[in-house]
Amino acid sequence: MANFPILTLIMVAPLIGAALILLLPKDKTDVIKVTAAAASFTSMLLSLVVFLSYDRLQGGFQFQEKTPWIPELGISYHLGVDGFAAPQLLLTGIVMFAAVLVSWRQEDRPREFFAFLLLLVAGVFGSFMALDLFLMLIFYELVLFPVYVLIAGWGSKRREYAAMKLTIYLFVGSLVAIIGILALYFQAGNTFNFFDLQSGVAKLPNTVELQRTWFLPVFVGFGVLASLWPLHNWSPDGYAAAPTAVSMLHGGVLKATGAYCALRFGVQLMPQGAQYWMPVVVFFAMGGLIYAALIAFRQTDLKYIIGFSSVSHLGLVLLGIAALNELGLNGAGLELFAGGVMTGLMFALVGMIYERSHLRDVTELSGLIRVMPLAGIAFIIGALTLMGMPGLPGFPAELQIFMGLWNASATPSLMFPGATNGWYAIVAVAGILSVVINAAWTLRVAQRVYFSEPQHPELLKLPGLDPLERVAIGLMCGVLIVVGVLPNTVMSVVQAGVQTIVRGLTTTG
């Protein structure tokens, strides 16, 4: 079992699924869908195995696989997960499986649709486990292309515009990150191996200047994917246009990849750069939270509302990362997981409404609880998670993030010598407020869409949820409730990873 390449298997299962699907004849839509579901279920199950069997006491990177690949460039096929990544694998598996289930009625070119979807997920899995930066970059770029095709080919309103906007933002972001990574690569011993690079960077004589110079490009480059304000602009447009499954994956999982990479390859590789620049990150993450809260009020398009709530969710994650201490990072890890499931759930629900009624505007919808009660309850659960309602995982996540920020506010500022980051405390206060404002609006929307008196009789004739949709919704809601009530299920793993990260921050810092 020790040498069983489980990580490779997780990543390859969707690829095999995609290949099988492409080999199937076009008209065998049922077989195609079952294949897609089987492939994503396999990945989900395997990632659950990884999550459960991750040794929390030992911590660090586990399940490592390493094979030389392009030795002349210092590139190897190197996979591994730590406690921070393991829950994200599970998240990917869950959201993907749910996304396949809610896409069951995909009638437009299902073969290509599911193949691209699986390709995308393989890339996401890979990004979470790659311990070689080159490998990670390949996975990262592997994701962008299917996303583009899926949005442009299967999206709704203004899909080409949105797809292109999204792709350009993310692609340019990744290039900026690549430049930063290359700078490290060239200076720290021509290796793409995460550990070698980490120690190589730390050993350089000019390491402080180097880290301070290159931290920002890497962090911001990946931060674009995590919709770091004000570079978030692709996100609501992209989600509004994307087909449901893609919105789910992108909002729930892909953004998590961005934040994850920003942490792993920004903060962990350049802890001193991180310490120097973090006030800036805090500022912009906070800006994103407030912006999302303000702008959401002006939206009546359901998908935009959820899109902005995902900006808000990632703002929290970035705040947690920016705290640079155990509490903050713990919170970021949990928020990534929980917020990802939440976003996936919300997009699935919006998709279900849209698919049935072809309406997305809040003002045109009413009383849907009568036709889809489960969806109404699920929407409430999602909105409350976003809000940080105790009993749902948003609460423990936000609690830790803001406690982390409180703690960080007592640290001295490197950017302005002599000052402390005392204003973080204000951020903690303002952050909690804006999250609640944003979520209150979402709740209001839920009230309007589901719980109001039905005003359009034709809406009452819409079909209810089919069993597969129930399974998908139930799965995501179940995860949210379990993790919310027993946060330690995820937190024990996250913490095991975070402690290693924090140790790295303090020993080199």
Added chain:
Amino acid sequence: MGGFTQENVGEFLGILPEILMVLWASAILAIDLIAGKAIKRRVLGLLAAGGTLGILLITLLAQPAESQVVLGGLIRNDLYTTVFRVIFILGAALTCLVGIDFKPLRAGGEFFTLVIFSAAAMSLMAASNDIIMLYLATETASFTLYLLAGFQRGDRLSAEAGIKYFVFGAVTSTTMLFGLSLLFGLSGGNTNYAAIAQTVINPVLRVPVVLASLFVLIGFAFKTSAVPFHFWAPDVYQGAPTPVAGFISTASKAAGFAILLRFLMYTLPPGTSEPSLVWATLMQPLAILTMTLGSLFALIQTNAKRMLAYSSVAQAGYVFVGVSALALGVANRAEALAAVIFYLATYMLTNIAAFAVLGIIESRVGGTEISHFNGLARRSPYLALGMTAALLSLLGAPPMVGFVAKLIVFREAIGANLIGLVVIGIINVLISVVYYLNVIRAMYVERTEDEARPLYVPTPTGMTVMVTAAAVLALTVISTPFWELALQAARTFLGGL
């Protein structure tokens, strides 16, 4: 050269691939003449391509264990030569395949003949060990290309392209010839590189040697379309039949670099004399200008062919970054040379794919404007996919092999302490994002009226695109053996200094 003695056979084995190519080219011409209309163009093209690929196999098998100097010192047959031969032969075969179905090219066998001839001449350029061979091979290659550029009979632009190419080529090759003759005189009548190298080292000769080397360099700059000797490129590419443009922009450019390195490194090894310092230093501004102007001009093009032309100028600039590393670096010379070789080889594959798609667009959609790519993703998803792969590789985005190639070149440049150059290079890469993505945007985002109609893609061209695009992706994964090969070629090359 007497009769066929045992020795002579060995001598001829050294240029066996070239001989076979010439023979095969003639055979194609003969078949075409004899069979006339009885044999279809398609069959002829497949024959030409298949035969060249066969020669490629023979080339690899006949590769000598050690580098050898043959034909009285005219030719140096080493791994470096072989690697470039592979590049040229592969380029020729792919061009033949693409040319089969390129409609405006209503030619028969002579097209294929010329392409193979040209490849043979380019091989000799890479192999040259003597300024006479240098000049002969360069001129032969150039003449075949002049003909090919003007091949589109009845097309005004094509004819103009042929003439323009010829005129500029003639002027620069005259300049080069002047430089070569100066060297010939300065070295006391020597034509062999090694012999010249030993004489021009004399400090007394430094001014005339510098002049002579600059004149020769102009010739190479023309072949490699380096700024400021690049201005022929957009017009010629635009006018030339698209497959030919692809061939010129890849194989011919590679040949230019092959001979540039062969000549300058062997006659004026860097670090040995002041004139060598001059050319070595010149490589940097050449790289900067070529990259930057190429990128900037590509940015403002609306015609895809012209855009690709300027992009190929910019690509030459990246190669010059590698050459600079080779010329100015000390410790990592072999790696830098290998980086140049690797870059040229991968670039050849990528750009031929791009031009192949362009050719289909030109003959099936009716033009080479970027707007002609509109809606390609709907009309032919696979073609659009292939083009996307090619463009991303040209851009240097992971996971395409273009990323690996650029990475290696930049790494070696940094190894040679050319950090400023790398920074400029990366800025240019960022600029190039815009114009490469522009085409991708047209294919995937823009709509067109007849997007519902699938686009007919001829099988040979389609296969070429798919195979090259797949290779562009696959080479990333399995780049190690190729890199090892390039490195070994570079070591043998430097071993012959």
Added chain:
Amino acid sequence: MNLLNSNLLSLITFLPLVGMVLVLLTPSSAVRTIRWGSVAFSLIPLALSIVLFASYDQSRGGYQFLESAVWFPQINATYKVGVDGISLPLVVLTAFLTPLAMIISTNIEKSPKAYYALFFLLETTVLGTFVSLDLILFFVFYEIGLVPMFFLINQWGGANRRYASFKFILYTMFASLGMLLAIQVIGLASKSYDIVYLTSSLGRPFTGNNQVNFFGWDPTVWKAVAFLAFSLAFALKIPIWPLHTWLPDAHTEAPTGGSMILAGILLKLGGYGFFRLVMPMFPDVFGQQALLGLTFAELLALLALLSIILGAFAAWGQNDFKKLVAYSSVNHMGFVAMGIAATGLALSPNSTVREIDAVIAGNGAVLQMVTHGLSSAAMFALVGVIYDRAHTRDLERYGGLWAMMPAYGAILIFCAMGSLGLPGLAGFVSEFMVVRGAWPVFTLFTILAMAGLLVTGIYILKAIQKVLHGPLGEEWHHHKLPDISFTEILGIAPLMGAMLVLGVYPPLALNLINVGVQGLLR
């Protein structure tokens, strides 16, 4: 049995969740099963809570039935539950009121399945809040409770239910945001969320080593800020004037069962919060100067006084029966706040308050929470009964109904007297104790509060007079209103019984409460 004993509190707390699941699994068409099955099921926690009550060792005092388990170690939060003399009566009250509210709600027609499921959820959260001995756990239960209440009002409420439900949840949530921030800082200061630890001399936040260094504030400021944050949240819940404005709307619009729980139990969370958290965590803040030369305790007492008087006058001014009862809650809960102020002042160092006064006031406040729970629930149930028949709550349109509904009239008078504080019924004992305890501490305020009691009498009598006496309302000549039904009596009679028992024999609850309050003061 051992397992049951050692997990009794968890069992009581989470049994309603089992009930919720059972309700959700029952088909929606089985309406009768859902209604009466829920009632029957809710008797189990009641029975267990009586067992709990009976087996609490009063001689030993302190927290008993403790359970703890690893829950959220990253921030030092544990699953820790236990009860003492202050929380135990409230647990029993909750378990007691829930079945009654469920009985009263059996006439709900709109998706009873969801209604009863939410009711069970509500019960769990309230019980959880009372038994939590971990600050985070407390907050979790405290906040989740808002959700079912929100939906009960939003879906089953009166005409203005949307507005009322949003006002309810937004007010409460914003108030608890401050508390949440304070909780965060407390966790960072004391590095624990164990309430037992936080309220001990070793673990009190912002004392000793338990410091934080944010904003450059010194510990005194932090104490005051955290005190205020908690007090604000709990004062809004009680509610204390001027934070009471959500209450009339919420109570009026909520369905009858919801109003019973809201007034009977949820308001007590505020008072309980003061006893469980504010007083023992920040004992020295009560004596500190706040505003206008008043200490925090005096300020609280002043606001309590205003609640009593203004609540009474507001109730007097109402012509809406339900609103009248709603404002009466403001009035009665003012005494709880008054008791808290007196007890709190006694806690601060250098306090001149005699312990005996503080104990009496504290006992009175806790008892008042219980008795108000009984009487207000009964009153709301009775308002519901008449509303169901007359479809109006306008006092002017009633009149002379006693003749038509004699049983109802008798019950209404009994309960109104209980609410009024008639000696012999529960309300008298508790209000008397608060006044007795607070007298030496805030003499002037207490005198004025007793004047307020006068107005209490006026509005109660006004209600009785308008509903039962005088000429029969015009519309009822032709529209006969049936008398109170057996089911409704079933729901109200236990409340009356409890009021009577506690009124006649207060030590039944007081002995226990006294153990808790003594423990607090020691």
